[in-house]
Amino acid sequence: xxxxxxxxxxxxxxxxxxxxxxxxxxxxxxxxxxxxxxxxxxxxxxxxxxxxxxxxxxxxxxxxxxxxxxxxxxxxxxxxxxxxxxxxxxxxxxxxxxxxxxxxxxxxxxxxxxxxxxxxxxxxxxxxxxxxxxxxxxxxxxxxxxxxxxxxxxxxxxxxxxxxxxxxxxxxxxxxxxxxxxxxxxxxxxxxxxxxxxxxxxxxxxxxxxxxxxxxxxxxxxxxxxxxxxxxxxxxxxxxxxxxxxxxxxxxxxxxxxxxxxxxxxxxxxxxxxxxxxxxxxxxxxxxxxxxxxxxxxxxxxxxxxxxxxxxxxxxxxxxxxxxxxxxxxxxxxxxx
Amino acid sequence: xxxxxxxxxxxxxxxxxxxxxxxxxxxxxxxxxxxxxxxxxxxxxxxxxxxxxxxxxxxxxxxxxxxxxxxxxxxxxxxxxxxxxxxxxxxxxxxxxxxxxxxxxxxxxxxxxxxxxxxxxxxxxxxxxxxxxxxxxxxxxxxxxxxxxxxxxxxxxxxxxxxxxxxxxxxxxxxxxxxxxxxxxxxxxxxxxxxxxxxxxxxxxxxxxxxxxxxxxxxxxxxxxxxxxxxxxxxxxxxxxxxxxxxxxxxxxxxxxxxxxxxxxxxxxxxxxxxxxxxxxxxxxxxxxxxxxxxxxxxxxxxxxxxxxxxxxxxxxxxxxxxxxxxxxxxxxxxxxxxxxxxxxxxxxxxxxxxxxxxxxxxxxxxxxxxxxxxxxxxxxxxxxxxxxxxxxxxxxxxxxxxxxxxxxxxxxxxxxxxxxxxxxx
Numbered sequence: 138x139x140x141x142x143x144x145x146x147x148x149x150x151x152x153x154x155x156x157x158x159x160x161x162x163x164x165x166x167x168x169x170x171x172x173x174x175x176x177x178x179x180x181x182x183x184x185x186x187x188x189x190x191x192x193x194x195x196x197x198x199x200x201x202x203x204x205x206x207x208x209x210x211x212x213x214x215x216x217x218x219x220x221x222x223x224x225x226x227x228x229x230x231x232x233x234x235x236x237x238x239x240x241x242x243x244x245x246x247x248x249x250x251x252x253x254x255x256x257x258x259x260x261x262x263x264x265x266x267x268x269x270x271x272x273x274x275x276x277x278x279x280x281x282x283x284x285x286x287x288x289x290x291x292x293x294x295x296x297x298x299x300x301x302x303x304x305x306x307x308x309x310x311x312x313x314x315x316x317x318x319x320x321x322x323x324x325x326x327x328x329x330x331x332x333x334x335x336x337x338x339x340x341x342x343x344x345x346x347x348x349x350x351x352x353x354x355x356x357x358x359x360x361x362x363x364x365x366x367x368x369x370x371x372x373x374x375x376x377x378x379x380x381x382x383x384x385x386x387x388x389x390x391x392x393x394x395x396x397x398x399x400x401x402x403x404x405x406x407x408x409x410x411x412x413x414x415x416x417x418x419x420x421x422x423x424x425x426x427x428x429x430x431x432x433x434x435x436x437x438x439x440x441x442x443x444x445x446x447x448x449x450x451x452x453x454x455x456x457x458x459x460x461x462x463x464x465x466x467x468x469x470x471x472x473x474x
Numbered sequence: 475x476x477x478x479x480x481x482x483x484x485x486x487x488x489x490x491x492x493x494x495x496x497x498x499x500x501x502x503x504x505x506x507x508x509x510x511x512x513x514x515x516x517x518x519x520x521x522x523x524x525x526x527x528x529x530x531x532x533x534x535x536x537x538x539x540x541x542x543x544x545x546x547x548x549x550x551x552x553x554x555x556x557x558x559x560x561x562x563x564x565x566x567x568x569x570x571x572x573x574x575x576x577x578x579x580x581x582x583x584x585x586x587x588x589x590x591x592x593x594x595x596x597x598x599x600x601x602x603x604x605x606x607x608x609x610x611x612x613x614x615x616x617x618x619x620x621x622x623x624x625x626x627x628x629x630x631x632x633x634x635x636x637x638x639x640x641x642x643x644x645x646x647x648x649x650x651x652x653x654x655x656x657x658x659x660x661x662x663x664x665x666x667x668x669x670x671x672x673x674x675x676x677x678x679x680x681x682x683x684x685x686x687x688x689x690x691x692x693x694x695x696x697x698x699x700x701x702x703x704x705x706x707x708x709x710x711x712x713x714x715x716x717x718x719x720x721x722x723x724x725x726x727x728x729x730x731x732x733x734x735x736x737x738x739x740x741x742x743x744x745x746x747x748x749x750x751x752x753x754x755x756x757x758x759x760x761x762x763x764x765x766x767x768x769x770x771x772x773x774x775x776x777x778x779x780x781x782x783x784x785x786x787x788x789x790x791x792x793x794x795x796x797x798x799x800x801x802x803x804x805x806x807x808x809x810x811x812x813x814x815x816x817x818x819x820x821x822x823x824x825x826x827x828x829x830x831x832x833x834x835x836x837x838x839x840x841x842x843x844x845x846x847x848x849x850x851x852x853x854x855x856x857x858x859x860x861x862x863x864x865x866x867x868x869x870x871x872x873x874x875x876x877x878x879x880x881x882x883x884x885x886x887x888x889x890x891x892x893x894x895x896x897x898x899x900x
Binding site for chain 1: 711712713714715716741763767768769770771772773774776788790
């Protein structure tokens with residue numbers, strides 16, 4: 138039995154392999170190799186999550202004009218820079234679960250990330266949004282999403298597991314992944330949001346840190362998650378949503394994954410679908426253009442179809458047509474209770 | 475085996491709504507080898523000597539000596555011929571009436587050709603179009619696939635042809651061979667000869683002193699023989715919906731290539747650049763794009779050097795739209811430098827044309843601007859040549875006075891050298 142270790146800064150309990158305190162983010166001196174990282178990043182049993190390396194041949198056609206992309210990475214027709222595998226990727230682990238993660242128009246780097254797993258009737262959807270002040274955020278967000286997926290994928294596919302505990306563990310592993318991704322800029326460490334949804338036999342679970350969201354777009358549309366943001370705090374104080382979301386600091390998040398977070402534990406909730414509908418996990422690059430669940434439900438209805446991959450692509454395209462001012466991620470699960 | 479490299483100098487950042495992208499693409503060639511020796515096919519050289527009556531005894535003798543020195547510098551096995559030009563063109567060597575009009579160089583043919591040259595005497599008029607057309611027929615008669623190059627020497631105006639006849643001959647020869655042109659003395663017309671040299675991818679210069687002719691011919695022939703890459707084309711790809719504003723060679727001299735392009739596909743234009751030795755050339759490419767939204771990055775042009783189907787090197791010209799004026803407001807130093815040098819060439823040529831037409835006011839303004847630009851772009855050669863034509867009162871503002879008495883050779887030297895540029899880098 139090893140003695141309990143405490144963070145020298147905040148006195149929280151820390152592990153001997155941790156390089157950072159998961160509570161306050163303070164730098165620690167690990168005395169053991171990290172045992173959890175391998176488990177956290179391992180694919181869940183029947184994972185169909187497409188890893189970035191497998192997408193090497195994906196971008197051979199230009200996303201702007203459909204022309205052929207030359208070996209130099211630019212379209213041979215319109216000259217558009219072909220997105221790197223990190224700039225635009227899609228995943229469709231099952232015919233009812235799919236997502237698209239896209240750089241958008243205005244940002245040079247895609248700091249959003251997405252990781253999906255699904256089988257015939259269970260799914261895990263994770264979306265992360267790296268905070269764009271650090272050059273490590275793109276890497277951190279992807280590592281966080283995949284770490285969370287690894288943990289929850291294992292839990293969801295293991296009968297009798299405690300999913301509420303798995304959500305907490307997933308967020309903790311994601312937080313660790315963000316902390317460990319702060320390589321190139323020690324003075325400017327990366328940070329990320331996370332939004333997670335699971336679909337299992339006993340319904341939908343959701344949770345998050347920051348302002349990425351989980352929506353239910355069914356008979357009675359609603360936003361399931363509560364933002365950790367200044368706007369959400371204003372709304373909590375009674376300011377109307379439209380006013381709060383337009384306020385100058387609206388997008389400042391009050392909790393995040395990464396160094397110095399006031400808390401990285403997700404607020405987990407459960408939900409029983411009230412009919413057929415879409416479960417949407419997205420970053421603010423999408424919901425900035427349609428914040429209320431009603432608007433999003435109308436949008437999804439107007440786009441039509443029941444293919445989640447096509448719908449996710451259309452949602453991303455729609456946000457890009459509105460300016461694509463931020464990275465855009467939309468992950469969907471078609472739910473029929 | 476020749477190896478090519480390219481580098482692109484540009485500011486890729488465009489402001490919101492910006493459309494025009496300018497870049498300098500430097501292409502360098504090394505290990506070019508020698509003409510006709512690199513497997514690209516046999517090389518051919520033709521020496522064209524003005525034998526009109528105006529050459530007189532002394533110029534004629536110097537020209538004969540120069541032609542013989544040129545022969546000495548042609549590599550053995552190279553196909554060659556010698557043309558004597560007056561109001562008609564005569565095939566002086568090889569002495570044939572039909573069949574192949576060029577022979578391979580060896581000790582015997584070199585000696586025989588020198589003997590043929592020794593019989594030249596100054597007589598008759600000048601019809602340079604006929605000289606060029608004969609040269610083309612000779613190259614065609616042996617179907618040379620490697621370098622095709624000629625040296626043309628003249629001393630006077632093209633009296634015995636209408637300008638349209640010379641223009642037709644130039645057109646007939648364009649793409650068939652390259653031609654370096656030299657004028658001896660001051661009785662020839664720089665613009666007339668420049669037209670030949672520009673169309674035939676050669677150089678033009680004055681040889682003020684006849685005694686310099688042999689040295690000049692030796693240098694020209696050596697340079698031609700050192701071009702192991704027989705022919706290459708500059709290819710410029712632009713995106714659909716874009717437009718090439720201009721394509722210029724800007725170093726070692728300014729040549730506007732824009733109108734010489736031929737399409738080689740829906741989005742690519744090809745511009746002939748002639749033969750290459752171990753050298754560097756700079757090209758200024760200007761492209762107009764449809765504006766994209768802020769944050770977008772795209773390719774504005776692929777600038778390639780190609781020999782037939784073989785891509786030798788490629789430079790990528792990019793465009794990125796940004797709201798950051800610190801990025802978008804900067805003018806790339808190379809682009810600025812060569813923009814100034816191009817304007818310098820134009821100011822000199824327009825200034826001298828105005829001076830020749832007696833328009834003192836325009837000549838003073840243009841040559842003053844030239845002095846200013848030469849100073850700004852540190853083209854010291856242009857500055858010293860300008861100072862022989864104008865009195866400079868203040869270089870920084872371009873305040874000058876035309877000199878009362880000017881040596882015509884200095885004016886012509888300024889004119890022929892007007893397109894020569896200096897490089898911004900070491």
